[in-house]
Structures are given as structure tokens and as C-alpha cells.
Amino acid sequence: MKDLVWDKTLSVDVPEIDADHRRLLELFNRLGHAVEDGEPQAVIEATLDELISCTAWHFQHEERQMEKHGYPDLPAHRAEHAELIESGQALLEALRQSGAPLSAQQIASLEHWLTGHIYGSDMAMGTYLAEAT
Ligand SMILES: [Fe+2]
Numbered sequence: 424m425k426d427l428v429w430d431k432t433l434s435v436d437v438p439e440i441d442a443d444h445r446r447l448l449e450l451f452n453r454l455g456h457a458v459e460d461g462e463p464q465a466v467i468e469a470t471l472d473e474l475i476s477c478t479a480w481h482f483q484h485e486e487r488q489m490e491k492h493g494y495p496d497l498p499a500h501r502a503e504h505a506e507l508i509e510s511g512q513a514l515l516e517a518l519r520q521s522g523a524p525l526s527a528q529q530i531a532s533l534e535h536w537l538t539g540h541i542y543g544s545d546m547a548m549g550t551y552l553a554e555a556t
Contacts, residue, residue: 424455424530433541435549437556440488443481444541450474451537458524467524468515475511478537482508489548492555500544507540 427448434441454470482504489497514533518525525533 424459424527426452426455427534427538433538435541435545436553437488437549440485440545440549440552443484444545447474447478447481447537450477451533454525454533455530458530461524464522464524468518471511471515471518471525475508475515478511479508485545485548488552492552494548494551494555496544496547500548503540503544507536510536 429441429445429448433444433448435444450470450473454467454474457467457470486497486501486504488494489500494500511533514529
């Protein structure tokens with residue numbers, strides 16, 4: 424599995440949000456390595472759990488920033504966050520039920536789960552916040 428590398432194309436132009444995103448990418452890479460290295464299932468589950476918890480914490484951080492600066496698309500952005508957390512938790516639940524490590528397809532969908540939102544809604548949010556701050 425190829426590591427995700429943070430670069431300028433992922434920057435939303437708000438340094439503290441970029442710093443969170445880098446951390447999430449690192450956690451994603453750690454999860455990929457755990458699967459690749461055949462770590463015990465408990466380690467894989469705990470790492471995915473940590474990725475989801477950190478993402479939830481980070482989403483609250485973004486939402487506070489959007490609230491503070493009166494971001495007009497906050498309701499839609501918040502709804503997208505809720506959906507992402509829900510799908511992340513569904514994946515964790517499926518993992519716990521199956522007792523099998525993540526498949527290559529699940530890792531690929533998790534990569535999209537992580538970067539799709541950054542490349543999409545977060546860019547618009549970042550442009551707004553960078554101007555507002
Ligand atoms: Fe976001």
C-alpha cells in the first residue's frame with residue numbers, strides 16, 4: 424500500500440486545519456501499515472477507532488471555526504461530517520463483526536473517505552475562512 428503524502432494540493436489555506444489533516448493522513452498510513460504488516464486484529468481495530476475519533480474531533484474543530492466566522496454552508500458541511508462519521512463507524516462495526524483485517528478495497532474506500540471531503544467541501548470552507556481570518 425502506498426502511503427498518503429500530504430502536499431499543497433491538499434492545503435485548504437488554513438494552517439491549523441491543514442495541521443489536523445496531516446495528522447489524519449498519518450493515522451491513515453499507520454492503519455495501512457498495520458494491515459500490511461499483519462498486525463493483530465485488535466491493533467487494526469484500535470487504529471481505525473483512533474482514526475475515526477480523531478476525525479470526529481477534527482470535524483468539531485472545523486465546525487467551531489465555521490460557526491465563529493458565519494460560514495453560510497455550515498449546515499450542509501456539518502451534514503457531510505455526520506455522514507462520514509456514520510460510515511466510518513459502520514466500517515469499524517463491519518470489521519469487528521468479520522474479525523478479518525481490512526481488504527484492499529476497504530482501504531481504498533477509506534482513502535476516498537478521508538481525501539474526498541478535503542478535496543471537496545473543505546476547499547470551499549478554507550477559501551472562505553482564509554478570507555475571513
Ligand atoms: Fe470538513
